[in-house]
Amino acid sequence: MFTYLDPTIRRKLIAQGKLRRIDLHGKALDPNVSPAEGELAINLLGPIPLPIHLGHGRTNVQWYASVRSTELSKVEELAGALRTQGGGALFSLLASSMAVNSVLLAGDPTKYNNPLVRVHSSCLTGDVFGSERCECGPQLEGALERISQEPGGGLLVYMAGHEGRGIGLWAKAATYLLQDAGENTYQANRSLGLPDDSRDFTDAGALLHHFVGDKPMRLLTNNPKKVQDLAKMGLSYITPVKHVLGVGESNRRYLDAKRQWGHRLDEQDLT
Numbered sequence: 525m526f527t528y529l530d531p532t533i534r535r536k537l538i539a540q541g542k543l544r545r546i547d548l549h550g551k552a553l554d555p556n557v558s559p560a561e562g563e564l565a566i567n568l569l570g571p572i573p574l575p576i577h578l579g580h581g582r583t584n585v586q587w588y589a590s591v592r593s594t595e596l597s598k599v600e601e602l603a604g605a606l607r608t609q610g611g612g613a614l615f616s617l618l619a620s621s622m623a624v625n626s627v628l629l630a631g632d633p634t635k636y637n638n639p640l641v642r643v644h645s646s647c648l649t650g651d652v653f654g655s656e657r658c659e660c661g662p663q664l665e666g667a668l669e670r671i672s673q674e675p676g677g678g679l680l681v682y683m684a685g686h687e688g689r690g691i692g693l694w695a696k697a698a699t700y701l702l703q704d705a706g707e708n709t710y711q712a713n714r715s716l717g718l719p720d721d722s723r724d725f726t727d728a729g730a731l732l733h734h735f736v737g738d739k740p741m742r743l744l745t746n747n748p749k750k751v752q753d754l755a756k757m758g759l760s761y762i763t764p765v766k767h768v769l770g771v772g773e774s775n776r777r778y779l780d781a782k783r784q785w786g787h788r789l790d791e792q793d794l795t
């Protein structure tokens with residue numbers, strides 16, 4: 525049974541403050557009132573204590589799962605219909621289609637003073653399999669290490685639907701085959717009729733507003749577009765902090781394409 529769909533558990537979590545709803549600007553909304561048509565609202569579940577193992581030791585973070593209210597309510601509606609029609613076997617398909625982002629918090633967010641932040645795009649091959657075709661794995665681990673070592677703490681937002689800069693895992697697999705036939709990472713997207721970068725940072729912006737507020741923050745990134753996208757959401761006090769890790773033989777060409785596309789990478793970063 526899907527306990528998170530159960531209304532009594534939902535009410536209990538709301539009463540405990542462990543299920544919240546926020547708007548685009550990170551402000552709290554009433555979780556018992558359905559958002560208006562077209563209004564972006566994000567449901568947040570947590571904090572959930574998460575001991576994590578990093579390269580050089582262990583640390584404890586607070587995990588929040590985050591999902592758009594509209595997406596969740598559609599899944600809940602369909603799940604209700606399936607329950608009455610005896611289609612329980614399709615629950616897993618429904619749940620797996622939801623983009624559930626994560627926030628990993630280190631330190632006390634009420635005391636944040638220019639915290640160190642990372643907005644990380646999901647990458648199954650890099651983050652989980654340790655693939656060296658990109659530098660996502662070392663960037664993720666390095667970000668968590670740096671954030672956990674910060675005296676004032678910080679946070680990492682893990683964007684679940686950002687595989688292959690937003691084109692999805694299936695298309696990303698196809699782009700790898702095109703890259704092996706000579707195309708660079710951006711050309712390969714275009715050959716498939718897909719945009720260079722279709723990542724949407726709206727949810728990340730709302731989560732940063734919620735946890736950091738309008739205060740300054742330092743963002744671990746080499747990608748100026750990420751900083752611009754967040755600034756458009758009103759997060760204008762962001763100082764980018766270079767985050768070059770995991771450069772190697774298998775990804776030098778990929779990183780060079782990123783550099784030519786506008787990422788803040790110098791020649792010497794790639795040698």
Ligand SMILES: [Zn+2]
Nearest residue numbers: 647650658660
């Ligand atoms: Zn990657």
